[in-house]
Structures are given as C-alpha cells and as structure tokens.
Amino acid sequence: xxxxxxxxxxxxxxxxxxxxxxxxxxxxxxxxxxxxxxxxxxxxxxxxxxxxxxxxxxxxxxxxxxxxxxxxxxxxxxxxxxxxxxxxxxxxxxxxxxxxxxxxxxxxxxxxxxxxxxxxxxxxxxxxxxxxxxxxxxxxxxxxxxxxxxxxxxxxxxxxxxxxxxxxxxxxxxxxxxxxxxxxxxxxxxxxxxxxxxxxxxxxxxxxxxxxxxxxxxxxxxxxxxxxxxxxxxxxxxxxxxxxxxxxxxxxxxx
Amino acid sequence: xxxxxxxxxxxxxxxxxxxxxxxxxxxxxxxxxxxxxxxxxxxxxxxxxxxxxxxxxxxxxxxxxxxxxxxxxxxxxxxxxxxxxxxxxxxxxxxxxxxxxxxxxxxxxxxxxxxxxxxxxxxxxxxxxxxxxxxxxxxxxxxxxxxxxxxxxxxxxxxxxxxxxxxxxxxxxxxxxxxxxxxxxxxxxxxxxxxxxxxxxxxxxxxxxxxxxxxxxxxxxxxxxxxxxxxxxxxxxxxxxxxxxxxxxxxxxxxxxxxxxxxxxxxxxxxxxxxxxxxxxxxxxxxxxxxxxxxxxxxxxxxxxxxxxxxxxxxxxxx
Numbered sequence: 001x002x003x004x005x006x007x008x009x010x011x012x013x014x015x016x017x018x019x020x021x022x023x024x025x026x027x028x029x030x031x032x033x034x035x036x037x038x039x040x041x042x043x044x045x046x047x048x049x050x051x052x053x054x055x056x057x058x059x060x061x062x063x064x065x066x067x068x069x070x071x072x073x074x075x076x077x078x079x080x081x082x083x084x085x086x087x088x089x090x091x092x093x094x095x096x097x098x099x100x101x102x103x104x105x106x107x108x109x110x111x112x113x114x115x116x117x118x119x120x121x122x123x124x125x126x127x128x129x130x131x132x133x134x135x136x137x138x139x140x141x142x143x144x145x146x147x148x149x150x151x152x153x154x155x156x157x158x159x160x161x162x163x164x165x166x167x168x169x170x171x172x173x174x175x176x177x178x179x180x181x182x183x184x185x186x187x188x189x190x191x192x193x194x195x196x197x198x199x200x201x202x203x204x205x206x207x208x209x210x211x212x213x214x215x216x217x218x219x220x221x222x223x224x225x226x227x228x229x230x231x232x233x234x235x236x237x238x239x240x241x242x243x244x245x246x247x248x249x250x251x252x253x254x255x
Numbered sequence: 256x257x258x259x260x261x262x263x264x265x266x267x268x269x270x271x272x273x274x275x276x277x278x279x280x281x282x283x284x285x286x287x288x289x290x291x292x293x294x295x296x297x298x299x300x301x302x303x304x305x306x307x308x309x310x311x312x313x314x315x316x317x318x319x320x321x322x323x324x325x326x327x328x329x330x331x332x333x334x335x336x337x338x339x340x341x342x343x344x345x346x347x348x349x350x351x352x353x354x355x356x357x358x359x360x361x362x363x364x365x366x367x368x369x370x371x372x373x374x375x376x377x378x379x380x381x382x383x384x385x386x387x388x389x390x391x392x393x394x395x396x397x398x399x400x401x402x403x404x405x406x407x408x409x410x411x412x413x414x415x416x417x418x419x420x421x422x423x424x425x426x427x428x429x430x431x432x433x434x435x436x437x438x439x440x441x442x443x444x445x446x447x448x449x450x451x452x453x454x455x456x457x458x459x460x461x462x463x464x465x466x467x468x469x470x471x472x473x474x475x476x477x478x479x480x481x482x483x484x485x486x487x488x489x490x491x492x493x494x495x496x497x498x499x500x501x502x503x504x505x506x507x508x509x510x511x512x513x514x515x516x517x518x519x520x521x522x523x524x525x526x527x528x529x530x531x532x533x534x535x536x537x538x539x540x541x542x543x544x545x546x547x548x549x550x551x552x553x554x555x556x557x558x559x560x561x562x563x564x565x566x567x568x569x570x571x572x573x574x
Contacts, residue, residue: 043443043444044412150298151297180296181514182296182510183296184513185514185519185520185521185522186521188515189519189521207442207443207444208515211515213515214515214516247444248443251445251446251448253472253475253476254516255471255475255499
C-alpha cells in the first residue's frame with residue numbers, strides 16, 4: 001500500500017475569539033495502492049482541497065495519521081519532507097498560478113531537476129526538451145512567460161514538470177475543470193499514459209463524474225468532510241448506496 | 256422575419272499596428288423564442304460575436320457586416336438610440352460573475368437598477384421594486400430569498416453570483432438575451448439545475464437566447480439550434496439533436512468524441528492563431544477526413560438539409 005490515511009481530521013477555528021470549530025475534514029480513512037488511479041468526488045467546499053494539502057504536508061492535521069510507504073508523514077518537519085517531495089508531486093487547478101510569473105517557463109521546468117541534482121548543466125537542456133516534447137509542447141514555447149500561454153498548455157507543462165521527477169504518487173486537484181473538452185481529453189490521455197508507463201499512482205480529485213468514470217479504477221465520495229462511500233468505479237456508478245451519490249449521479253447530463 | 260440576423264460579420268482588432276482578424280464571415284440568425292447555442296473552444300471568437308451584437312467591443316475593433324434586429328441594422332444605429340435598447344430589449348448575462356458585480360453595492364439594488372436606470376424613486380415604489388426583485392430571486396431558487404436583497408457580492412458563492420447576474424438579465428423581460436458561459440463558474444451539481452431554470456424562464460418569458468458556451472451538455476438541454484464555431488468561423492449550424500447525434504463537420508465530430516462519456520478521443524493539434532493567414536480550410540491541419548480538394552480550396556457552406564449547413568468540402572456534391 002502506497003498511501004494510507006487513517007481517521008484524519010482537520011478543524012478550523014472561526015468566529016469571534018475563534019471559538020467556533022469547523023470540521024473541514026472529519027474522520028477520513030482511505031488507501032491508495034501502488035500504480036492505482038483513485039478518484040475523489042464531491043461538490044465544492046466539501047474538504048477535498050484540505051485533504052490534499054494535508055497529504056502534501058502543507059498544513060498539519062488536527063488528528064489522525066497519514067502513512068506513505070508505511071511511514072508516518074503527517075508530523076514530519078520541512079527538512080524531512082524534502083526527499084519525499086520528489087516522490088509525491090501535485091498538479092493543481094489553476095496551472096498558471098503555479099509558475100513563477102517573473103521567470104520564463106524553461107526556468108520553471110528546469111528548477112525541480114536542479115533542486116534534486118538530477119543532472120549536470122550540459123544534460124539539463126536535453127532533459128527539459130525531452131520532457132516537454134512528450135507532452136506536445138515545442139521547446140521554443142519555453143522562452144515564454146506563464147501569462148503568455150493558454151491554460152491547456154500551462155497544464156501540460158505543469159504535468160510534465162511534475163512527472164520529470166518520476167514521482168510515485170501524483171495528486172491531481174481538479175486538473176481539467178478550467179479547460180475545454182478537447183483540451184481536457186488531451187490532458188486526461190496524458191495522465192493515463194503516465195500511469196501506464198511510469199506506474200504513477202494518482203489521487204484524482206474532481207467534481208466531474210464523467211471524467212472520474214473515464215479515468216479512475218476506484219473512487220470515494222466525499223460530503224461535508226466525510227467519506228460516505230468508497231468502491232470500484234463500476235460499483236459506485238452502477239449501484240450507488242448513498243442518497244447523496246445518487247443525487248450526484250443524477251446531476252450528470254447525458255447527451 | 257427573424258428576430259436577429261447576423262450577415263457576413265467580420266471583426267478585426269488593431270493590436271500594436273497589426274491587424275488581428277478574429278471573426279470571418281460569421282452569419283447566423285435567431286427566430287423569436289428560439290435558443291441558439293454557439294459552441295466552440297476557448298478563444299474561437301464566441302464571446303466576440305456576443306459582444307458585437309451588444310456593441311460593447313473595445314475601440315480598437317474594426318467591424319464590418321450587418322446585424323439586423325427586428326429588421327433594423329444595429330451597427331448603423333446611433334449610440335443614443337441603441338443604448339435605450341440595450342438592457343431593455345437586448346439584455347446580456349456576462350461571463351465571470353466574480354468581476355461583473357459592483358463590490359460596494361447591495362446585490363438587490365444592482366438588480367433593481369436595471370429597471371430604474373439611475374432614476375430617483377420614492378419609498379413606495381422602492382418597496383414594490385423590492386418585491387419584484389425578490390420574486391425573481393425566488394424563481395431562480397436563490398436561498399434565503401428575503402435576505403438576499405441586502406447581501407453584498409463578496410458574501411455570495413460563485414453559483415449565487417451567477418444567478419444574480421441572470422436575474423439582472425431577465426428582470427427587464429428582454430426579447431433577446433445574450434448569455435455568455437453561464438455554467439463556467441458553477442459547481443457540477445448545480446449546473447443542470449441552473450440550465451433547467453434558465454430554460455423554464457425562457458419558456459415563461461418567451462425570449463430568444465444566444466447561448467454562448469463550451470459546455471456541450473448544457474447546450475444539449477437548452478438549445479433549439481446549435482452553431483459550432485472554430486477559429487472565428489461558423490463551421491456547422493443545425494438543429495441541436497441533429498448536430499449532437501449526427502455531426503457532419505470533422506471538427507464537431509472530434510469535439511463530441513472528446514467528451515469523457517463518448518470515448519475521450521484526442522483531436523491532434525491545436526487551433527491556429529488569429530494572426531496566421533489561411534489559404535485552405537482552417538481545420539485542414541487537424542482534419543482526419545481531408546480529401547484532395549482540401550489542399551486547394553477554401554470550403555463554402557453547403558446545405559445538408561433545409562436547416563443544417565456545413566462548411567466542409569466533403570459535402571460539396573450535396574449529401
């Protein structure tokens with residue numbers, strides 16, 4: 001088992017004097033196997049993003065444990081996290097915001113390679129060229145700045161950048177919700193190819209059930225911070241047990 | 256007579272002394288009480304079409320062609336006259352609900368403003384106006400309808416703001432409503448509801464609609480007819496179910512089969528840039544069904560049947 005989450009909780013305090021508690025993530029348990037495409041669905045505000053932030057170690061959970069490869073990672077310090085960053089990578093919803101706006105795209109693509117000393121100066125350009133060409137971006141495009149390219153291109157570069165470190169777990173937080181259907185198909189194909197060829201496990205977060213159905217093998221449904229249903233995609237989509245899942249499934253538009 | 260008729264509309268923008276040709280010979284028409292959905296990828300010129308009908312394009316735009324509304328050419332109308340029509344007879348629901356509302360004004364007042372248009376009103380009128388606004392809010396199923404009037408935009412979620420914008424569009428009961436990407440900011444669960452509400456409202460008010468979207472699912476619910484746009488050109492127009500279930504143009508076919516439920520097939524390549532010049536079909540580099548003619552000829556529009564036209568050389572012999 002690659003990632004194992006047990007009874008994970010995160011409370012936020014709000015209100016005057018901070019005495020009102022909001023349970024953003026409430027007693028969540030799930031596990032992701034090696035090389036598995038795991039989908040997480042739920043409407044906006046149900047705690048999906050809080051969950052990803054905790055897995056990435058960006059915020060500390062209030063309670064519970066996150067185990068990666070059998071090791072507890074929820075209480076690691078920043079220094080201890082560094083080697084793990086290479087193994088757990090993320091792709092976010094707004095790709096343009098994940099690039100440094102003051103640097104060109106080549107710099108952003110080469111940065112992870114430099115950080116982890118994966119190559120020397122001479123082979124760096126070759127590696128960057130190779131990784132962007134496999135997502136269909138020509139090398140000239142990398143001279144541009146993040147605001148000069150379209151959302152679909154930016155998302156492809158951010159996927160290439162995440163995969164360049166050969167991660168074992170990729171967290172995709174709504175990677176296609178801002179994109180057109182035709183570009184969405186390109187991005188999803190790319191992710192499925194990475195899963196097949198590099199055996200990357202993925203936590204695929206989306207509110208679009210069609211996408212999850214097409215991409216994932218197992219799926220969990222989240223509502224108000226709790227996971228209410230887990231199962232294989234066929235089980236959950238063909239034969240939903242919870243009312244809420246049925247409601248979600250009803251919201252899809254068949255054409 | 257058609258309610259709206261756009262004929263050979265060409266729009267170009269002057270960007271740093273360079274002419275960027277965005278719309279190329281766009282022709283479309285909308286009858287009364289009909290919904291025409293314009294679908295296409297981001298940056299294909301859908302919103303520019305909507306903005307030219309509303310005459311809200313920036314100053315560097317160069318427009319040629321004709322747009323007839325009820326038989327009158329609105330491109331030649333004096334601004335004063337058109338301003339009285341815009342908002343009242345031709346209303347719009349803009350994109351991006353987060354930036355289209357005044358952050359310092361109560362949402363109810365913003366909606367009411369569409370009727371009063373800045374005129375001072377007395378207390379009694381204000382009370383009735385508030386009733387009208389609340390009525391619209393409850394029709395759009397906004398929660399806490401009686402308190403909603405006094406909220407500020409920052410207190411509302413994206414979906415709620417979108418519905419506030421919708422109510423601004425429909426409160427004057429216009430004859431033509433230009434709706435730009437209404438489902439973009441909305442949660443997946445709400446999307447179907449909003450489109451259905453919009454459809455119900457349209458039937459109730461008997462208004463025609465230009466529904467600009469890239470969401471094929473939403474278009475399939477609401478549209479009577481669909482126009483598919485690619486790189487500033489309309490490549491296919493026809494009845495909604497015919498276009499969706501029996502697409503003729505290779506681009507429409509590609510778009511539909513790229514949907515997750517239809518196989519997630521990738522169309523190779525990308526839309527050309529507007530600064531390129533074209534001496535073949537604009538879809539030629541990506542087309543999977545090109546013939547020997549496509550090398551040399553820019554396709555014209557061909558009719559498949561009375562209502563269905565396609566701009567593709569494949570159908571030049573009539574089909």
